[in-house]
Ligand SMILES: *[C@@H]1O[C@H](CO)[C@@H](O)[C@H](O)[C@H]1NC(C)=O
Ligand SMILES: *[C@@H]1O[C@H](CO)[C@@H](O)[C@H](O)[C@H]1NC(C)=O
Ligand SMILES: *[C@@H]1O[C@H](CO)[C@@H](O)[C@H](O)[C@H]1NC(C)=O
C-alpha cells in the first residue's frame with residue numbers, strides 16, 4: 011500500500027483469526043475533518059476550497075496561516091529529499107512562507123510532508139491523484155514506523171485533483187505567478203458554548219512502537235492542562251477504549267481466548283503480535299477496563315481528573331518492558347491515589363463470564379459515529395466537541411484544538427497564554443477602534459482571533475460599532491479621556507467641552523467641541539463690551555472690559571454705570587447734614603428760649619416785683635422804664 015489513504019485501522023492478522031473492529035466495516039462512517047483553504051490571488055483561482063487535514067504534522071487549530079503556493083520543478087511527488095534536487099522552500103526574511111504543492115502517490119503522505127519540511131516549507135498541499143471526495147491522509151500503519159513521524163511539525167492538507175490542476179495552471183511552468191493561499195483552521199472545531207466536551211480514544215498498551223510512544227508521551231504532557239481545564243469546569247473529558255470482538259465461530263480458539271475476555275466479546279490485538287511470549291491482548295483489555303473503571307469511580311466522586319494521574323502513574327510504574335503490566339502493580343497505583351479498590355473491582359466485573367460487560371458494551375456502542383463524528387477506528391483518536399481531531403497528538407496542538415472549541419470570549423486563561431495563542435490585538439489593534447490617548451480599546455483577544463466590542467471602562471459603557479467608533483455614553487463619561495471632547499488650559503484657566511450627552515464648546519469658545527474649541531474674540535466680533543465708554547481687551551476664553559472715567563463696567567448687563575461708591579458717600583453726607591441740621595435747630599430753639607423768653611419773663615417778673623420793692627439793678631430798670639416813659 012503506497013499510502014494509507016483510507017485511514018482505516020488495518021485489520022490485524024492474528025494467525026488465522028481476524029479480530030474484527032466492532033464497527034461494521036461495510037457501512038462505516040469516516041468523517042474527513044476539513045479546514046478551509048482560501049486562494050486570495052490570482053483571480054483565476056480565487057475562492058475557498060475544502061482541504062482535508064492530515065493525521066500528522068501540527069494543524070493550527072483556531073488559527074490561520076498565509077503563504078505562497080509553489081510547485082517544485084522536480085521531485086514533484088515529494089518522495090525524495092528536495093536537497094538532492096537543489097530545491098529549497100526556505101523563505102527569505104520578510105517573504106511569505108511557502109506552501110509546497112506535491113502530487114499524491116509513490117510514497118507515504120507523511121514522507122512527503124517530512125521532505126517538504128526539511129526543505130523549509132511551511133505547509134504541504136497534496137493534490138489527490140483521482141477525482142474523489144477528500145480522504146484523510148493517515149500515518150503509515152506498518153510496523154517499524156519511521157522515526158521522522160514524530161518530528162513533522164508543518165500542517166498538511168489534501169486537496170481535490172481538479173483544484174490542484176487549477177493551482178498548477180495558475181502557477182505556470184516556472185511558478186511565475188504568485189498564488190497566495192490561506193489555510194484556515196478557525197472553524198475546524200465547533201464552538202457552541204463555554205464548555206468543551208472532548209474524548210480521547212486511547213489504549214493502555216505501551217508496546218506498539220512509535221504510535222504508542224507518541225500516545226504515552228502525549229498523555230504525560232497533556233495531563234497538566236487537562237487537569238487545569240477539568241478542575242476549572244471548562245471541559246468535560248471522557249476517556250474511551252476501543253475493543254474488537256472475535257467472530258462467533260472462533261470464540262473458542264486459542265487465539266481468541268488469549269486476546270479476548272467475556273468469551274470473545276472484547277478483544278485487543280496482542281501487544282507484541284506474538285502469542286507465545288509476553289503479554290496477551292487479554293491483559294490489555296483488562297487493563298483498559300480497569301482504566302475505564304478508574305474514570306467511572308473518580309467521576310462519581312466528582313474528581314474525574316484522577317484518571318490522568320492513574321494512567322500516567324501506571325504507565326511509569328507498570329510498563330510491559332519491566333514485566334509489571336499486571337493487576338498487582340495496578341493495585342499499588344490505585345492505593346497510592348486513594349482510589350477505592352472494591353468499587354473498581356465491582357465495576358470491572360468478571361472477565362470470564364459468558365455475558366456482556368456493561369462498561370465495555372457501552373464503549374463499543376460509542377465507537378459508532380454519531381452526529382458530526384465519524385466511527386472511531388484509529389487509535390489514538392481525539393474528539394473535540396464531537397469533531398475528530400486531526401494532526402499530531404501534541405500538547406500545544408491539542409490545547410489549541412480544545413481552545414478553539416470555546417465560544418468566543420469564554421475561553422479560560424490557559425487558552426490565552428502567550429505560548430498557546432497569538433494576541434491579535436497586539437498588531438494594529440486587531441483592526442478595532444481604539445483611543446490611544448486614553449488607553450481604551452475595543453479589541454478583545456480571543457482564542458480564534460479577536461472581537462471588536464466597545465468596552466466598559468471604569469463603569470462607563472462605550473457604545474458604537476467597535477470598529478470605527480466607540481463613544482463613552484451616559485453620566486460619568488467625562489471621566490474617561492474627557493468623553494472624547496476637547497479640553498484645554500492656559501494661564502491657570504481650564505475649559506472642557508464635555509457634557510453628559512455631547513461635546514459642546516464652553517461659552518467663550520467656538521468649534522466642534524471634539525477636536526477643537528477656539529477662543530472667541532469677543533472684542534473683534536462685537537459680542538460684548540461695545541458701549542461708548544467701554545474699552546475691550548480679549549483674553550483666552552473670555553475678555554476684559556473697562557469703562558472710561560469713574561464709570562464702572564457691569565458684566566451682567568454689559569454696560570457702564572456711575573460708581574456706586576460715590577452715591578453711598580453722599581447719602582452719608584445727607585444723613586449727617588440732617589442730623590447736624592436737627593441738632594442746630596434744637597440748639598437754636600434752646601437759645602431763643604434761653605434769651606428771648608427768659609428776658610421777657612425776667613422783665614415781667616421784675617416789673618411785678620418792682621411794684622412791691624425797690625430793686626438794686628437800676629440800670630436795667632431805666633432801660634425798661636425809659637422805654638415805658640419815653
Ligand atoms: C546542485 O548544485 C550543485 C552546485 O551548486 C551542482 O553541482 C549539482 O549538479 C546540482 N544538482 C542538481 C540536481 O541540479
Ligand atoms: C526527530 O527529533 C528527535 C528529537 O528532536 C531527534 O533526536 C531525531 O533524530 C529526529 N529524527 C529525525 C528523523 O530527524
Ligand atoms: C461523569 O459525571 C458527570 C456529572 O458529574 C456526568 O454528566 C457524566 O456522564 C459522567 N461520565 C461518565 C462517563 O460516567
Ligand SMILES: *[C@@H]1O[C@H](CO)[C@@H](O)[C@H](O)[C@H]1NC(C)=O
Nearest residue numbers: 445446447448449450451467
Ligand atoms: C493600558 O491598559 C492596559 C490594561 O488596561 C495596561 O495593561 C497597560 O499598561 C496600559 N497602557 C498604558 C500606556 O497606560
